[in-house]
Amino acid sequence: MVMFLKGMGPLLLFFILGLWLVxxxxxxxxxxxxxxxxxxxxxxxxxRNDKYCEKIMRQRGLTQPCKDVNTFIHGDYPSIKAVCGDKAGNPYREGRFRISKSPFQVTTCHHHGGSPRPPCKYRATPAFRYIVIACEHGLPVHLEHTIMAN
Structure with missing residues (x-):
């Protein structure tokens, strides 16, 4: 074990230094x-139906308690991230938010039923919509809302 750690010394030191610098x-x-x-x-x-919403909301941990509304964006990640830049997004309301220049395929899941406790029942609404997101340092961090594409 000592021989292993001795051989790993420079690598281990580099790793620890890297963690400290993050x-x-x-x-x-x-x-x-x-x-x-x-x-x-x-x-x-x-x-993109009701069963989809019920399954993904449960898998993503959004049912403790049942979240009222949640939208899933079905574009690829680079396209969503690009909304944070000028090529695929524009400033929206006070510059904190960005709106996509092109619509994305989305599914909005609406909770229906009386209890906020599982099992949660959802209705799916598939659509093409513009996304309005908040970005920090070029990364998407919040979905504010979506706007119907014409």
Whole structure:
């Protein structure tokens, strides 16, 4: 074991130094981006009906309690991230938000039923909509809302 650690010394030191140099704000931004992706990103949905909503809301941990409304964006990640830049997005309301220049395929899941406790029942509304997102340092971190495409 000592021989293993001795041989790993420079690598281990480099790893520890790398962890120390990672900015806490960068880590926090990555956490916010990860949260956004968990709640709103599903590249290739299997169906876009009520069963889809019930399954994905449960899988993503959005049913403790039942979340009232949640929208999943079905574009590829680079296209969603690009909305944070000028090529695929424009400033929207006070510059904090960005609106996509092109609509995305989305599914909005609406909770229906009396209880906020599982099992949660959802109705799916598939559509093509423009997305309005908040970005931090070029990363999507919040889905504000969507706007119907004409």
């Amino acid at each position: 900015s806490p704000s960068l880590t926090q931004e990555n956490d916010r981006e990860r949260h956004f992706l968990t709640q709103h990103f599903d590249f290739k949905p299997k169906g």
